[in-house]
Amino acid sequence: MSDNKINAALVEAMAAPGAPAEHRVIVKYRRELSTASRPLAGIVRPQHFTLIPAAAMRASPEQIRALASDPGVEMVWPDLIVHTCLDVSVPHIQAPQVWAAGYTGRNVRVAIVDTGIDASHPDFAGRIAAMQDFTGEGASDNHGHGTHVAGITAGAGNLYKGVAPEAQIYAVKVLHGDGSGYMSEVMAGLEWAVQQHVQVINLSLGGVGPCDGTDALSTTCDAAVDQGVMLCVAAGNAGPSVSSVGPPGCARKVLTVGACSNQDAIASFSARGPTSDGRVKPDVVLPGVNIASCRAQGTTMGTPVDTLYTRASGTSMATPHATGIVALLLEAFPTLTPAQLKDRVMTTAITLGLDANTQGRGRADAYRAYDGTPSPTPTPTPTPTPTPGGCLLSILHLFAPGR
Amino acid sequence: MEKIDSILQSRLETRPQQTVRLIVRVKGDLTVATARLAELGATVLHSFQLTNAVAVACSGQTALALLREPWVQTIEQDRQITIQKPSRPKKGEQR
Numbered sequence: 001m002s003d004n005k006i007n008a009a010l011v012e013a014m015a016a017p018g019a020p021a022e023h024r025v026i027v028k029y030r031r032e033l034s035t036a037s038r039p040l041a042g043i044v045r046p047q048h049f050t051l052i053p054a055a056a057m058r059a060s061p062e063q064i065r066a067l068a069s070d071p072g073v074e075m076v077w078p079d080l081i082v083h084t085c086l087d088v089s090v091p092h093i094q095a096p097q098v099w100a101a102g103y104t105g106r107n108v109r110v111a112i113v114d115t116g117i118d119a120s121h122p123d124f125a126g127r128i129a130a131m132q133d134f135t136g137e138g139a140s141d142n143h144g145h146g147t148h149v150a151g152i153t154a155g156a157g158n159l160y161k162g163v164a165p166e167a168q169i170y171a172v173k174v175l176h177g178d179g180s181g182y183m184s185e186v187m188a189g190l191e192w193a194v195q196q197h198v199q200v201i202n203l204s205l206g207g208v209g210p211c212d213g214t215d216a217l218s219t220t221c222d223a224a225v226d227q228g229v230m231l232c233v234a235a236g237n238a239g240p241s242v243s244s245v246g247p248p249g250c251a252r253k254v255l256t257v258g259a260c261s262n263q264d265a266i267a268s269f270s271a272r273g274p275t276s277d278g279r280v281k282p283d284v285v286l287p288g289v290n291i292a293s294c295r296a297q298g299t300t301m302g303t304p305v306d307t308l309y310t311r312a313s314g315t316s317m318a319t320p321h322a323t324g325i326v327a328l329l330l331e332a333f334p335t336l337t338p339a340q341l342k343d344r345v346m347t348t349a350i351t352l353g354l355d356a357n358t359q360g361r362g363r364a365d366a367y368r369a370y371d372g373t374p375s376p377t378p379t380p381t382p383t384p385t386p387t388p389g390g391c392l393l394s395i396l397h398l399f400a401p402g403r
Numbered sequence: 404m405e406k407i408d409s410i411l412q413s414r415l416e417t418r419p420q421q422t423v424r425l426i427v428r429v430k431g432d433l434t435v436a437t438a439r440l441a442e443l444g445a446t447v448l449h450s451f452q453l454t455n456a457v458a459v460a461c462s463g464q465t466a467l468a469l470l471r472e473p474w475v476q477t478i479e480q481d482r483q484i485t486i487q488k489p490s491r492p493k494k495g496e497q498r
Contacts, residue, residue: 115486145486179486184426184458186484188449207482216426216456216479223453234487247482316487 005068010078014061021060024079028054030072039070087159088262089152089287093321094367095163098328101370105164105327110153111193111201112320113186114146116173118296121147121308123155129168132192134185135176142177144301148312149204151294152320153327160292160309163324163366164331170198175205183207183217183247190220193229199330200230202323203254204316209236209246212277218251225253230330230338232257232322234315235282236271242357244271245281255326255342256281256360259288259318264352264363270315273357280356283342284349284364288318325366332370345369406470407478415463424448424481425466428456430474443468 006014013019022042029038031053038048042059049055056079059067067073090096098104109129118141119128131139141147154169155162174189175181186205193201201224211218221231231254238244239258249256249271258270267289273281295301295310302312326341336344348369349362362375415423429436433455437447445461458481461469469475 143486175484175486181484182424182458182481183484184424184449184481187426187451187454187456187458191451191453194453205484205486207484215482216428216454217482217484220451220454227453237487314487319487 005073005075006064007075007077010064010076013078014064019061022058023061023064024056024058025064026054026056026077026079027067027073028052028075028077030074033072037072039067039072041067087161087292089291089321090161090163092262092287093163093325093363093365095324095328097367098332098370101332103328103332103370105154105167105324105331108164108167108200108327108330109170109196109198110164110167110323110327111170111172111196111198112146112150112153113172113174113189113193113201113203114149114205115143115175115177115179116141116146117150117169117171118147118294119171120297121151121294123151123157123160123294123308124169125156127154127156127167127169129170130196131171131173132189133173134188134192135173135181137173137176139171139173141173141296141299143175143179144296144299144310145175145179145204145316146171146173147296147299148293148301148310149202149316149320152291152317153202153324155294157294157309160294162293163321164327167324167327170196183215186217187220190224194224194227198229200232200323200326202320203231203233203248204314204319206234206236206246206249209238209250209271210243210276211245211247211250212275213247213250213252213279215247218248221248221251222253225338228338230326230341231255232319232326234319237269237314239270239272240268242272243274243276245273245275246271250275250279250281252279253338253342255322255345256283257315257319257322258282258285258358258360259313259315260285260352260363261289262287264350266352266354266358267313269313270318270358280360283346283360284322284362285352285359286318286321286364288315289313291317293317322364325364325369328366329369344372347375348373349375351375406475411478411480412467415466419462419464419467421463422460423463423466424458424460426456426458426479426481427469428454428476430476433457436474439472439474440469445469
C-alpha cells in the first residue's frame with residue numbers, strides 16, 4: 001500500500017543496479033498537516049514549499065519507504081534534474097549533428113536587429129564584426145533581450161551553446177532600453193544590415209496584429225529578401241487568438257517563427273495565423289519556452305541563472321534558433337537563395353499534427369534541414385477557428401494563393 | 404491602393420496640430436522628395452532606399468497637405484514595435 005505512494009520512476013530508480021544510497025525526493029503531505037508535524041527522514045537541508053504542502057530532501061530507500069508508510073504522507077516523487085534549456089533545445093533540434101558534419105556557421109554573417117548586444121560577454125569573444133546604433137542610446141544592450149537572442153543563434157558557451165557558435169555577429173540596436181522603438185528605426189537597421197552584406201537577419205520583434213504584409217516594415221523585410229538576405233521573424237506572443245501574427249511576421253518572403261516547448265508542445269502564447277489577407281503563418285515553430293542564454297551585464301531580463309546567463313520565453317527565443325539553422329545551412333550550402341533556404345527549413349520540419357496556422361509546417365530541425373530529409377507526413381489542412389469578425393478572414397483564407 | 408488609411412486620415416483631421424510620426428512612400432527621386440518634405444515643414448528622420456520611403460515627423464495639417472502631392476504614394480503611421488517580450492509560460496509549459 002505504502003509503495004503506491006512512491007512514484008513509479010522513483011521505485012525503478014531505487015531498484016536499479018548500482019542505485020545510489022540516497023535519492024533526492026519531494027515528499028507531498030496531507031494538506032491539514034502543519035509544517036512542524038511533517039515527517040522528515042534522512043534530511044539534508046530540507047526545503048519546505050508553500051504552494052503545495054511538500055518538502056524536498058535526500059533519503060535512503062529505507063527512509064523513503066518509511067515516509068511512504070506514514071499516514072501524513074500522500075506521495076513521494078523523485079526530485080528530477082531540470083535542465084536549463086539552451087543545452088536542451090539545441091540538441092533537440094539536432095544542431096550538434098550538423099556541427100559533427102563540420103558546419104558550425106563559421107564566418108556566416110548574421111545580424112541581430114534588436115536591443116543591441118553586450119559585447120563584453122565571453123560567449124561572443126572575437127566574433128562581433130560590427131555594432132550599430134539607431135536609438136541614440138549607444139550600441140550596447142541596456143535591456144538584455146538582444147544579448148539573449150544573439151546567444152541562442154551564435155553563443156559559444158560550454159553549457160549554453162547557440163545553434164551556430166562560430167557565426168560572425170552584426171549587432172544592430174533599433175529598440176530602446178525599454179524594449180520598444182518605431183518601425184522606421186527597425187527599417188533603418190535593416191537597411192544598414194543589408195549594406196553590410198549580412199547573409200541572415202534575426203528579427204525577434206514586432207507590432208500588433210493582424211496584418212497583411214503591406215505595411216512599411218513588412219515591405220522592407222521582403223525587399224531585403226529580394227536583395228538576397230534571409231530573414232527570420234518572430235510570429236509574436238499574442239496567441240492563441242486567431243490572426244494574432246503582427247508585422248513584420250506577416251511579410252510574405254520571410255521565415256515566420258512560432259514557439260513550442262522542448263517537448264514539441266505548442267506554446268500557448270505563440271501567435272497564430274492566418275494573416276489578414278488569408279495566408280498561413282507561422283511558417284515553422286521552434287523551442288521558445290524557458291530558454292537559457294546569454295545575459296547582458298547589468299540587466300535583469302528574464303529569470304537570471306547566474307551573472308552570465310538568464311532564462312526567458314517567447315517567440316523572440318524561438319526565432320534565433322531558426323536564424324542559427326539558416327547560418328548552418330549557409331555555411332554548408334552557400335549558394336542557396338533565401339527562398340530555397342526557407343523552403344528547405346519548412347519542408348524538412350517535423351509535423352506536430354496541428355493546424356498549419358498554429359504550427360506552420362511543424363517544428364524545424366537543423367539536421368533534417370541540412371540533410372534534406374523531407375517531412376514524413378503532410379501538414380493537416382488548416383481550419384481557423386471562427387471568431388467574432390473572423391468569418392471574412394476564414395473565407396479569404398479558403399481562396400488564399402497556394403490552396 | 405488608397406494613399407492613407409481612413410482611420411489615420413480622420414485622426415489627422417481631428418488633431419491637425421498634433422505632431423505625428425509617419426512613413427511616406429514616394430514615387431520617383433527620393434532626394435527630391437526629401438527636399439520637398441522639408442519645404443513643407445516635415446522633419447525627415449530617415450530615408451529608405453530599399454522601399455523608396457521616408458520617415459518623417461510633422462503636424463497632422465502637414466500630413467494632410469502631403470496627400471495632395473502627386474509624388475506621395477502612401478502615408479502610414481510609424482507604428483511602435485517592441486521585443487516579442489518574454490512571456491510567462493502557462494503551467495505545464497515550463498520546459
